Amino acid sequence: MTDAAAPVLTAIRGGLVVSCQAPPGDPLRDPEVLARMAASVVRAGAIGVRVNGVEVVRRTRALVKTPVIGLWKDGDEGVYITPTARHALDVAAAGADIVAVDATARPRPDGRTLADTVAAIHRQTEALVLADVSTVDEGLAAVDAGADAVATTLSGYTGPGTPPAGPDLELVAALAGKLGVPVIAEGRIHTPEQARAALDAGAWAVVVGTAITSPAWLTGRYRAALAA
Numbered sequence: 001m002t003d004a005a006a007p008v009l010t011a012i013r014g015g016l017v018v019s020c021q022a023p024p025g026d027p028l029r030d031p032e033v034l035a036r037m038a039a040s041v042v043r044a045g046a047i048g049v050r051v052n053g054v055e056v057v058r059r060t061r062a063l064v065k066t067p068v069i070g071l072w073k074d075g076d077e078g079v080y081i082t083p084t085a086r087h088a089l090d091v092a093a094a095g096a097d098i099v100a101v102d103a104t105a106r107p108r109p110d111g112r113t114l115a116d117t118v119a120a121i122h123r124q125t126e127a128l129v130l131a132d133v134s135t136v137d138e139g140l141a142a143v144d145a146g147a148d149a150v151a152t153t154l155s156g157y158t159g160p161g162t163p164p165a166g167p168d169l170e171l172v173a174a175l176a177g178k179l180g181v182p183v184i185a186e187g188r189i190h191t192p193e194q195a196r197a198a199l200d201a202g203a204w205a206v207v208v209g210t211a212i213t214s215p216a217w218l219t220g221r222y223r224a225a226l227a228a
C-alpha cells in the first residue's frame with residue numbers, strides 16, 4: 001500500500017484500534033458504558049476505536065477525538081455487520097469516520113451488491129468504508145467495489161465450524177501483498193505479541209477487541225487456568 005491514504009487512515013497507521021463491544025446479555029452492553037470504555041482506551045493510547053450501534057457511536061463521538069470506526073450489527077448470522085446502506089448511513093450520521101460493513105461473498109439481506117452499497121455510502125456521507133472480509137478473493141472484490149480499506153474481521157466466521165483460536169495472520173499478509181488499500185488486522189488477536197506480528201505481516205493497523213474489553217472473556221481464561 002503506497003498510495004496516499006485519506007487523513008483518517010493516516011491517523012491510525014501503525015497503531016492499536018480497540019474494539020469496545022459487549023454481546024447481548026452482557027451487563028456492559030450499554031451505550032454510555034461502552035462509550036466510556038472507548039474513552040478509557042483512547043486515554044491509554046489507543047489510536048482509534050471500533051464501536052457497534054448508532055447510539056454507541058453517537059456517545060463515543062462525543063467523548064473521543066480519535067477516529068471512530070462504527071458498525072451496526074443487525075442479527076447474528078449471515079451478513080449482520082452493517083448489512084445495508086441504510087444501516088451504514090445511520091452509523092455515519094451518528095459520527096463514525098469509517099463505517100465497517102460485511103464484504104463477504106454471502107448474499108446481502110437487501111439484495112444489493114457490495115459495490116452499490118459502497119457507492120451509496122460514499123455518495124451520501126463523508127465516511128470511509130472498511131470492508132470486513134474472510135478471504136483474499138473477498139478483499140480483492142471489496143477493493144473493486146470501492147472500499148477504502150479492508151479488514152480480516154470475518155476470517156473464521158463464515159463457515160459451519162468453530163473459528164480457530166488465533167488470528168489469521170496469513171490472510172493479513174496475503175491481503176497486504178495484493179491490495180492497494182490499507183489492510184487492517186482484526187479478529188482473535190489476544191496478545192501484544194500477536195498484535196506486533198500482525199503489523200510485521202503488513203497490517204496498516206491492528207484492531208483488538210475481546211482481549212482488552214471483555215472482562216467476561218478474561219475471567220473465563222483465569223477460571224479455566226485455576227480449574228486445570
Ligand SMILES: CC(=O)N[C@H](C=O)[C@@H](O)[C@H](O)[C@H](O)COP(=O)(O)O
Pocket residue numbers: 019021071081153154157186187188189207208209210211
Ligand atoms: C466476527 C464479528 O462479528 N466480529 C465483530 C466485529 O465487529 C466483533 O464481535 C469482534 O469483537 C471484533 O471484530 C474484534 O475482534 P476480537 O474481539 O476477536 O478481538
